[in-house]
Each structure stands twice: as structure tokens, then as C-alpha cells.
Amino acid sequence: MxxxxxxxxxxxxxxxxxxxxxxxxxxxxxxxxxxxxxxxxxxxxxxxxxxxxxxxxxxxxxxxxxxxxDRDELIHHVVVSVMSRTTDQAEAATAEEADAFDALRRFVHAAADERIGALCPMLSGGFDKDHPELLAERGRLEEAVDRLMTRARQAGRLRDDVAVGDLMVALSQLTRPLPGSACMNFDQFVHRHLQLFLDGLEAPARSVLPGSPATLEDLRRES
Structure with a gap:
């Protein structure tokens, strides 16, 4: 009742x-x-x-x-948003592409469109790199990219002497124009240069890379 x-x-x-x-x-x-x-x-x-x-x-x-x-609050949410959307792209590529290297290629171009290259300049100053929400999203992204690369490597499509850190550094460098630069048509070159980079990742390797593969731990030590 x-x-x-x-x-x-x-x-x-x-x-x-x-x-x-x-x-x-x-x-x-x-x-x-x-x-x-x-x-x-x-x-x-x-x-x-x-x-x-x-x-x-x-x-x-x-x-x-x-x-x-304040600005720090906005930057935090932008970083988390970019990481989350980029992880979604990695997971979608893994689930929907039958060819392992096609999945990796799709992710790299999608990550560029998500503006992942904008993250590095924001992760400085007073930014809280140890915020629990940020750490959770970073871990999710790293795991998703590692799965993509492991799958491509196991299929014999990805060279053995590269690691997740190599991919993330290249993505950052190739998708980030200099802030305030006069190069307004930068975007038209991004996907061309990413494709050149991807061609260099495919197995069999045409050359021996200097140094050792960049791991995620290496990147954290440098930050």
C-alpha cells in the first residue's frame, strides 16, 4: 500500500x-x-x-x-578529452579492422585528427600530471595503443625495433605546428607525413634504427 x-x-x-x-x-x-x-x-x-x-x-x-x-581546470579537461577520444579511436580500429597494420594505420591518422599533438605544450607549468582522472585516461590510452602494436607485431606487419613510446613521440612531433606560426596550411601535410612514418614502421625493416626502442617508462623519465 x-x-x-x-x-x-x-x-x-x-x-x-x-x-x-x-x-x-x-x-x-x-x-x-x-x-x-x-x-x-x-x-x-x-x-x-x-x-x-x-x-x-x-x-x-x-x-x-x-x-x-580557471585556465588549469579547462586545460585539464581538454587533455582528458583528447586522451579519451583518442583511446576510443584505438579501440574502434582494433575491433573493426581485420588487418592488424590497417588497424594501426587507421588509429594513427585518427589520432592526428583528434589533435593529440596539442597535449605536450599543455603538460607543463602547474599542470597536475598525477591527477587520478588523468592517470586513468593515460593508462587506458597506453594499453589500447600497446594492443594495437602487439597485434601488428605478432602478425609480422610491424618491425620489431619500435615500441609504444616511438609511436607516441612521432605522433606528437608530426601533428603539432608551432603555436602562432604563420604556417596556416600545416594540416594539409600532416597525413602525408604520417603515411611516410607508417611506411617506415612496416616489416620487413629496410634499415637498422640507432638507439633502442622508446618505451613508455622512458617517456615518463624524460617528463
Whole structure:
């Protein structure tokens, strides 16, 4: 039997749920701000004025600051977003491509489109590299890329003397223009140069690489 008290409690619970659930327009605004920030960090570096990011996102300054009280908070969410979206691309390529090297190739080009090269300039200064959310997303990305490369190597399609660190460094270097540079047509060269890089990854190797494969541990020691 449903009592009046039960009804009041249920009504109160529904109101509380509505109060804590973000409105759809708020979610859309947040996504637009993060997308605009990702683009502008690539073009101009992480010190681009937040007012300019708000303008590109099509929102007011107050809306931006309501979601992201300061620059560090916005940078954190951009980094996490880029990592998460790039990991999704790696997992989709693994699941949908029958050929192991085709999967790796698809991921590399998709990662470029996700602007993964914008991460390095943002991971400096006062950025919290040990934030639990960031560490979780980084681990997820590294595992996904390692699976892609292991699969291609086991299929005999990927040379043996490269590791995940080599791939991530190359992606960063080949997809990041100099902030504020006059090279406005940089994007037209990115996928061409990535394809040249991918040709160099295929087995059998045509040359012996100097040094040793760059592991993820090597990259962490350098950071």
C-alpha cells in the first residue's frame, strides 16, 4: 500500500535527481567549450585568452567560467578529452579492422585528427600530471595503443625495433605546428607525413634504427 509519505518521498527524490542532473544545454555548452579550447590550444598554445575560446565556442564569458573557473581546470579537461577520444579511436580500429597494420594505420591518422599533438605544450607549468582522472585516461590510452602494436607485431606487419613510446613521440612531433606560426596550411601535410612514418614502421625493416626502442617508462623519465 502506497502511503502519502511514500509519495512525498518519491516526489522529493525526483526533484533531487533533476537538480543534480546537468541540463542538456549545459552539457552542450561544456562540450563546445572543450572543443574550441582544443582547437585554439593547437593554433596558439595553451596561453590563448579564455575570452577568445568563449567567442569561438559561441558562449558568453560567464558560461565558460561557470564550467571552468580557471585556465588549469579547462586545460585539464581538454587533455582528458583528447586522451579519451583518442583511446576510443584505438579501440574502434582494433575491433573493426581485420588487418592488424590497417588497424594501426587507421588509429594513427585518427589520432592526428583528434589533435593529440596539442597535449605536450599543455603538460607543463602547474599542470597536475598525477591527477587520478588523468592517470586513468593515460593508462587506458597506453594499453589500447600497446594492443594495437602487439597485434601488428605478432602478425609480422610491424618491425620489431619500435615500441609504444616511438609511436607516441612521432605522433606528437608530426601533428603539432608551432603555436602562432604563420604556417596556416600545416594540416594539409600532416597525413602525408604520417603515411611516410607508417611506411617506415612496416616489416620487413629496410634499415637498422640507432638507439633502442622508446618505451613508455622512458617517456615518463624524460617528463
Amino acid at each position: 502506497v502511503t502519502e509519505t511514500d509519495t512525498r518521498n518519491e516526489t522529493a527524490q525526483r526533484r533531487a535527481t533533476r537538480a543534480t542532473r546537468p541540463r542538456a544545454d549545459a552539457v552542450r555548452n561544456r562540450e563546445r567549450i572543450v572543443a574550441a579550447a582544443r582547437e585554439m590550444f593547437v593554433e596558439f598554445g595553451p596561453e590563448v585568452p579564455l575570452d577568445e575560446i568563449a567567442r569561438r565556442a559561441g558562449v558568453g564569458n560567464a558560461t565558460l567560467y561557470r564550467h571552468f573557473p
